[in-house]
Amino acid sequence: MPPFDQPPLGRPCFQLPRGARADAALALGTFVLVAVAEGQLLRSGEGSTPSLIASWLLIAAVCGALLLRRRYPVAVGWFTALATGGYHLWSDTDGPLVVVPIVALYAIAAQGRLQAAVAMAAAMVIGMSAGTFAGTSDINGTAVFMLAGWLVAVVALGTVRHGRAAHAEEEARLRATEERLRIARELHDVIGHNISMINVQAGAALHRLKKDPAQAEEALGAIKAGSRETLRELRATLGVLRRVDEEAPTAPAPGLARVDELAASAKPAGLTVRIVRTGVERSLPAPVDLAAYRIVQESLTNAAKHSGAGRVSIRLSYGDEELTLAVEDDGRGTAARPAGAGGGSGIAGMTERARALGGELAAGPRPEGGFAVRARVPYGSTGEPMEEGDR
Known part of the structure; x- marks a missing residue:
């Protein structure tokens, strides 16, 4: 070389x-x-x-x-x-x-x-x-006419050059803004979920420390695992931003294949999570897989931190052209968290993720009690059914 x-x-x-x-x-x-x-x-x-x-x-x-x-x-x-x-x-x-x-x-x-x-x-x-x-x-008159034509052409070319440069600069600004929003949303989903779980588990550990040391020890172990996962994902994100020549991450990428890990991480916070899958499971495009994972992750964070729920149901429905998911809990709905409390942007971030892929998301209290997040995300041009071995 x-x-x-x-x-x-x-x-x-x-x-x-x-x-x-x-x-x-x-x-x-x-x-x-x-x-x-x-x-x-x-x-x-x-x-x-x-x-x-x-x-x-x-x-x-x-x-x-x-x-x-x-x-x-x-x-x-x-x-x-x-x-x-x-x-x-x-x-x-x-x-x-x-x-x-x-x-x-x-x-x-x-x-x-x-x-x-x-x-x-x-x-x-x-x-x-x-x-x-x-x-x-x-x-003479011919020279004046030719000069006028040249000058008009020069002014026109310069104006076109300015327009193209202004358009390129505006596109660069829009791309930079979109990238900042994407990074902010990703950091919020990655760190916010783990830190919220750590906060809830720490409170549970303090509450059970004297009454039930075994459960307190389990919560502290979950805190250690959660903090380690937070540091790993934070370093990976910062490494991408810095464009440093580091080894590729060996941990699996965030996706619905890791939704069982999310359910397990919510258990020390007092949540019992049930996952129901319907339809033919398929290999999802990376943006769709990541968006679905983050929506489930943020919904579990809100259920553990704000609703006081004990049970959460996650339903994943694989259709022919789109993925439909729903996360429902038995908590107190929106009563535990007034509008604007904490300055969070979880629901707004989930909605942006779904809309960016051509889907939609709705979140609100359920008539029978609790809170529900329902989203629909199209597959796009990909999304092939999974083979039996992959499943």
Whole structure:
């Protein structure tokens, strides 16, 4: 493998300059082109000395202004336009210096300053037209018409460039916002569930410490296992965020295959969990599997922390095109937790997960008592039935 500081074999190592280097290359190239034209005038012996001196000063000033076109685009644009006009008045050579204000005009339009670009283009056309009316032999109506067409095209291209850049920046902001929300939701579901279970189990251990040391020891063991699982998932999440080269996690990914572990982790918190599966079990797409797991996880957390429930029923129904799940408890419904208490976002996070996959989620108290969370998540284009061995 080639060293990291060398380009891979078979790929061109030449790259076009960018930023300040591109401006310097553009300024130097334009100066060379105009200097060649002026050099022909020097060799012919035509033109007065003051005219030649003024022409070379204007050439150097106009080309050098390109070095500042990104920092001061409008000022550079007007300066190059006026200085180029002065050059054509002083010099006897019709050199390519007019390229410089056109480049500056594009820079103005590309930064979204449409009014300044239109004003500068109009001033250049008016200046050319004034030269035509003044009877200048080098300028005629055809030249003015062609220049106007070029300027309109340059302004249009710069505006399109600005629109594309603004659209790309907005898409990047939206992606960053969605990623932050996804990470926040994932951390809430991962850490919130385990910490809530640890909190409930710690309270149970303190309550049973003197009355029933055996049950207190069982709760403390569950706290230890839960805290270890929390640390593992937190490190895995942070490792993904840091993009470090660590070994791949050996623990199974969160999914409905681990729903029995969730039920077992809720037992020390005083919950008796029953899981009912109907339909033909199938291999779910990773986003659907993770969303279903997190919905069940958050529902168990709410049941243990807020409802005072003793029994929870988890129903998983595998349909032909979607997964339907329901988590119901026999607690106190929403009476134990007023709206907005604790500032939690569990139900909102579950709803976002379901809607992001084209599904829906409803949560609320049951008429017969307790609380229920019901969700429907489509499989999408995948979701093949599981083989008997996989099951």
